[in-house]
Amino acid sequence: MPLRRRLLALIALVLALCLIAGGALSYWNGLRKVDLEMSSGIDVASSAISDALSTIASGGDARGQVLRLLSSFDGDRHIKVSLVSPDGKSVNASHLLPPVDPPPHWLYWLLSGTPRERTFDLPADLKQIGTITIAADSHNEVSEVWEDLKLKFVIVGSFCAIVFGLIYASLGRALRPLEQLSSALDRVGEGDYTAHVSEDGPDDLKRIYRAFNRMAEQLQDSEQRNQRLNEQLSTVQEEERSEIARDLHDEIGPFLFAADVDAQAIPSLVSRQASDEVVDRSKAIRQSVKHMQVHLRGVLSRLRPAHLIDQGLAIAVEQLVAFWKARRPQIDFQMDIEDERFATAIEEVAFRILQEGTSNAVRHGQPGTIGLTARRTGEILRIVVSDDGSGITAKTTRGFGLAGMRERVASLDGRFSISDQENGKGVMLIVEIPLPSASASGNNKHKPITTSAA
Ligand SMILES: Nc1ncnc2c1ncn2[C@@H]1O[C@H](COP(=O)(O)OP(=O)(O)OP(=O)(O)O)[C@@H](O)[C@H]1O
Ligand SMILES: [Mg+2]
Incomplete structure (x- = not known):
């Protein structure tokens, strides 16, 4: 995976983990808030109902007073008060204020907690009316938490998106020189030593670019040197060959010719019985051959110095000096x-x-x-x-x-x-x-x- 994508994936993972942690914290806070609200709602409603019940007197309009007590809770956000008949049926109840933005079911399911209910008996002489039950309803509170969560997620989500976008853009800029370096390295790998990277950016990268440029220059330099050496080598070899050809022609050719002339003369000298001259001619032939041997050795030693060195450095140098002395x-x-x-x-x-x-x-x-x-x-x-x-x-x-x-x-x-x-x-x-x-x-x-x- 390219470095840029890998870094972005890592940053996205960190941001997602932060969001998950933030979500978990918000959930825990919401749960506490709903629980607290519900239990305090129940407590407040309980004391209000206890106070009211102590003032209800038996007699003519006792039922009417109970119903008025119930309707005093109409519009409450959390508490619903019901009148339950002795046979267990809810005969009347206060009306809860409906939430403006109802929370989704899953959130309600997650945050509503355990249902809370409390029952109050009416005074003994009113028992035939039934009992009063108060129950906490968390819809409004969960809706509040839901509003809060939505706002938080919008803020944190936009923050993450902005951070991610900024990192994406600046990573692209920061890594562009590395991409340049990598393509320059590819070119060097293919033998193009003219590859060069511009030396700007952060200090530590600058050092790498400088080192790369130096390396490419040195490679280019040694390639040029090699090329020059090869050219010179072939020139030197050419010169050496023509020098050896000249040597063979100038030094060996005349003596071969002389030896041939002397050898051709010998049969007629023999037939004339000029034995002294035959001896002279054979001496001349031997001198020519000796001369050719010396030259041949010189040529051989230039062609194969290892052969010369077989006898040791000192002797080889003596022969070298003899060559130049001549x-x-x-x-x-x-x-x-x-x-x-x-x-x-x-x-x-x-x-x-x-x-x-x-x-x-x-x-x-x-x-x-x-x-x-x-x-x-x-x-x-x-x-x-x-x-x-x-x-x-x-x-x-x-x-x-x-x-x-x-x-x-x-x-x-x-x-x-x-x-x-x-x-x-x-x-x-x-x-x-x-x-x-x-x-x-x-x-x-x-x-x-x-x-x-x-
Ligand atoms: N002993 C010396 N005295 C004067 N100049 C010298 C001496 N040795 C080398 N140089 C100089 O250094 C140069 C390089 O020598 P080098 O042996 O590399 O090349 P070259 O002799 O010119 O050619 P090549 O050896 O390839 O036939 C020579 O051309 C010469 O100018
Ligand atoms: Mg030289």
């Missing part, structure tokens, strides 16, 4: 890499950080020196890539490399930071990865490799 011989590479083996996931992340850090330093900084460090300090593996290049400029773009590093480090609950060096020359990238005690393998050697590859 292309940037002027850069001085300073290495300080832990020889200890760590969990594969940690070694892979560490290698990727060092690889991307070095590639960024070479590509963006034009440094003279690049420092690569991976050292254990207690339960932390601290990785540092520093250079003395141009540093991070204001024009720095948001590439895939730094974002990828951040994500890799976060996946291992590590910390990542990159900033310009304190001396203003170059960049310092620091990553700290917590080492789970189980991650240290059995063959830890704890021998740091400190190399300067100039």
Whole structure:
């Protein structure tokens, strides 16, 4: 059931209970009032009749006096006085005043109470006339209670209706923002993170709206970041593929061609018995093959670093440095890499950080020196890539490399930071990865490799 309907049903129930309680109280009051009125009516009438009877003298007009006594009660609201003959028949009676607005039968039945009657004997010498009976009739009193009840119910009923109407209207207003929030949540659930709710209303709701808007903004932000990362990833993959194709074409193609030329020459050299030249050609073929092997390994290590890391982080970094030394011989590479083996996931992340850090330093900084460090300090593996290049400029773009590093480090609950060096020359990238005690393998050697590859 919707919240609004549930609250209204609850309020209606409370109001109905109040009405029932009010009705019960009114009934109890009415019952008391009727009872009191009837018994006091009987008492007053009894004393009036006793007084009158004491003055009635036997003789000529005794019956006439009795009838006058009866008619003196004509028009009474509650008391009816009757003359009952000795054989038990009512021979004469006073006339009750009829109620202006007769009460409904059920109410009369509920409120009339037990019938009250009292009988008075006439003086001994008038006994042949009969007896006088007084009876209380509650119709007029119940009619009064009925009038009173109707008025009360009109007042209380209108009060309840007004209260209910006001609550209905104000609940609608108060709950409208929640409906807005619920439809915004539905939109977020369907992946539309532009959903926004206006931040007005009571303070506690405002806090919820603010939190919702912040959440939607963050979701939108991370979705955009993901989209950008995906786009960059496919661009990087494209670039990587064309770079590998270029490498294969430029580095392997000429040597394959050279090896083919040398191999083709060998049969005619053999037929001319030029054995020295055959030896030279076979040496040339071997050199070409060796060259191709080196390049092929370079390409493979870029495609599958895990294979490279099989031999340990230190060796993988040495090969990384060799790769860059071959292309940037002027850069001085300073290495300080832990020889200890760590969990594969940690070694892979560490290698990727060092690889991307070095590639960024070479590509963006034009440094003279690049420092690569991976050292254990207690339960932390601290990785540092520093250079003395141009540093991070204001024009720095948001590439895939730094974002990828951040994500890799976060996946291992590590910390990542990159900033310009304190001396203003170059960049310092620091990553700290917590080492789970189980991650240290059995063959830890704890021998740091400190190399300067100039
Ligand atoms: N060592 C560095 N020296 C100077 N600038 C740097 C260095 N490292 C990063 N930057 C700056 O930070 C930017 C972001 O680096 P990031 O690795 O994320 O992207 P990229 O290298 O430009 O592209 P990608 O890595 O996606 O191919 C770089 O474009 C560069 O401007
Ligand atoms: Mg980069």
